[in-house]
Amino acid sequence: MTPAVLWQKSSFSQGEDAPNCVEVAAGRGALLLRESEEPGAVVETTGAGLAALIRHLAGN
DSSP: OOOOOOOOOOTTTTTTGGSOOOOEEEEEEEEEEEEETTEEEEEOOOOOHHHHHHHHTTTT
């Protein structure tokens, strides 16, 4: 049996934005990302890859 993936919503996803958010979960040796409106579209990355994405989006 495959273990259930436990998705965590972004802390910025509250109030009116609650249904539209980025979610992250730990997978087998990877991090999983998805957008709540498209839960079937999952991106798999590493910790370093996620850190690079966050730095890029922050403009640093």
